[in-house]
Structure formats: structure tokens, C-alpha cells
Amino acid sequence: MLAGPGSAAADTEHQEPEPDCSVEQCVALTFDDGPDEYTDELLDTLNAHGAAATFYLLGSKVEDHTATVERMADEGHEVGNHTWDHPELPTLSVEEIQEQMERTDEAIAEVTGEAPETMRPPYGELDETVRQTVDHPMLLWDVDTLDWQSLDPEAVTDVAVEETAEGSVVLFHDVHETTVEAMPYVLKELDKQGFTFVTVEQLFDGQELEPGTAHDHARPDGGPEYGDGTELEETPQPGDGSELQDTPEPGGDDGLDGQPQPEVDPGFR
Numbered sequence: 001m002l003a004g005p006g007s008a009a010a011d012t013e014h015q016e017p018e019p020d021c022s023v024e025q026c027v028a029l030t031f032d033d034g035p036d037e038y039t040d041e042l043l044d045t046l047n048a049h050g051a052a053a054t055f056y057l058l059g060s061k062v063e064d065h066t067a068t069v070e071r072m073a074d075e076g077h078e079v080g081n082h083t084w085d086h087p088e089l090p091t092l093s094v095e096e097i098q099e100q101m102e103r104t105d106e107a108i109a110e111v112t113g114e115a116p117e118t119m120r121p122p123y124g125e126l127d128e129t130v131r132q133t134v135d136h137p138m139l140l141w142d143v144d145t146l147d148w149q150s151l152d153p154e155a156v157t158d159v160a161v162e163e164t165a166e167g168s169v170v171l172f173h174d175v176h177e178t179t180v181e182a183m184p185y186v187l188k189e190l191d192k193q194g195f196t197f198v199t200v201e202q203l204f205d206g207q208e209l210e211p212g213t214a215h216d217h218a219r220p221d222g223g224p225e226y227g228d229g230t231e232l233e234e235t236p237q238p239g240d241g242s243e244l245q246d247t248p249e250p251g252g253d254d255g256l257d258g259q260p261q262p263e264v265d266p267g268f269r
């Protein structure tokens with residue numbers, strides 16, 4: 001497209017077409033507990049690969065890293081709420097949960113201009129009170145790289161490369177230098193497998209994620225079974241008996257003929 005030198009800068013911001021996850025093999029890489037000292041290096045790496053990601057931030061750390069948070073938003077990443085200071089939400093009162101959420105939303109909105117759309121509960125811990133109190137969809141994960149445990153770039157890369165499937169939500173922590181060191185390899189290997197790196201919102205595009213609902217992936221194959229390496233059955237595992245209400249097909253077209261519809265887990269773990 002020809003754009004004169006005088007044309008509005010806003011026009012050039014949107015040259016990249018939105019990924020279409022009904023056609024592309026999308027995955028969402030997610031990074032928790034930042035922003036921190038290695039986050040800018042991670043942003044450089046993501047940039048170099050044209051990869052979008054989602055950052056679940058601790059509100060208490062935003063003020064010390066405003067330039068980094070600004071970069072996240074400017075460079076097309078999703079900024080999510082990971083509470084103010086990482087408590088186990090089920091141990092808190094309703095008021096305390098609300099405060100954890102609101103303070104973090106405000107700290108992020110002050111920098112990016114927008115409150116987060118999604119949140120991730122610390123440790124993936126939630127109960128009925130948390131569900132009813134948190135006013136965002138709750139995003140868990142189906143691939144846990146255990147990066148905080150191994151602190152080994154090679155191990156992080158191995159888990160990410162072996163376990164990631166179309167529709168996966170992959171959990172990392174950008175507070176660890178070893179995780180950030182692993183990312184060029186993770187991106188390169190997953191790129192070879194044909195994956196497109198999108199934000200959580202893009203991964204679930206077309207599906208309304210309701211506040212208080214928990215989601216761990218958007219995998220057309222129904223997700224991992226017992227993690228023992230056995231083949232997945234054709235039929236996606238239904239949830240725990242609860243029916244999903246009218247989940248629209250991503251993209252709203254019939255490009256998924258013959259494939260099971262991506263499942264959104266109604267349950268939590």
C-alpha cells in the first residue's frame with residue numbers, strides 16, 4: 001500500500017493483519033510475575049520473531065517498570081492482571097480479593113491506558129468465592145514449563161517444544177533469566193513446527209470469555225489427557241458433565257470442517 005509521507009501514523013500501526021486462529025495453528029505464550037529486570041530482553045526476543053505474548057503482571061511491580069509495561073502494550077502484547085502481590089486468593093476475603101484486582105487494574109491502566117481483559121490467579125488457585133468475585137475471565141494453562149523449578153534453558157525449551165499443541169496456553173515466568181535465555185530457542189523450534197504466536201485474547205477470539213470463568217487452553221484436540229504420552233482419542237474429553245453454552249466457533253466460518261470445535265474447559269483445577 002502506498003502511504004504518502006504526510007499520512008497519519010495511526011494507519012501504519014495496523015499493517016499486520018490479525019492472525020486467524022481458525023486457519024493458523026495458534027498458541028499463546030504467557031509470562032507471569034513480572035515486570036522484572038529481564039523483561040525488556042524478552043520483549044526484544046519476541047520482537048525479533050514477530051511473536052505476540054501475554055504478560056500477567058503483579059500490580060505492585062508496575063510502578064518500578066513503567067517503560068517496560070508501556071512497551072508491552074505498544075508492541076502488541078496483552079497485559080493481564082496477576083493480582084497485586086501474588087497471594088493465594090482462596091485464603092482472602094471478598095474485599096481483599098477485590099482490592100488485589102482493582103489496584104492492579106488501576107496500576108496497569110495508568111500506564112497502558114487500558115485495564116486488563118483477563119487475569120491469572122496466583123498458583124492457579126481459585127474457588128467459588130474467587131470465581132464470583134473476580135470480574136475478569138481467569139486464564140490458566142495447559143503447558144507448564146516448570147521454568148521456576150528447573151532454572152535451565154534447555155529443560156524449559158524441551159518442555160515447551162514437546163508439549164505445546166495448537167490452542168495451547170504455555171506458562172513461563174519472565175522473572176527468571178534462564179527462561180528469557182530459553183526463549184530464542186523456544187520460538188525457533190515452535191516456529192519450525194508451524195505455530196503462530198498470539199495473545200490470549202486472540203487465541204480465544206470469537207469466544208466470549210465470561211468474568212469468573214476459568215480456561216486453560218483452546219485446543220481443538222481437547223487437551224492433554226494423563227500426560228503419559230498416550231495418544232489422544234479423537235473425541236475431546238467433555239468437561240465434568242456441565243454443558244458449554246453456545247460457544248461460537250472461532251472466526252465464525254466453516255473453515256474447521258471435520259475438526260472438533262476448540263474446547264473451553266468449564267471446570268477448574
Ligand code: NI
Pocket residue numbers: 032033082086122123
Ligand atoms: Ni505467579
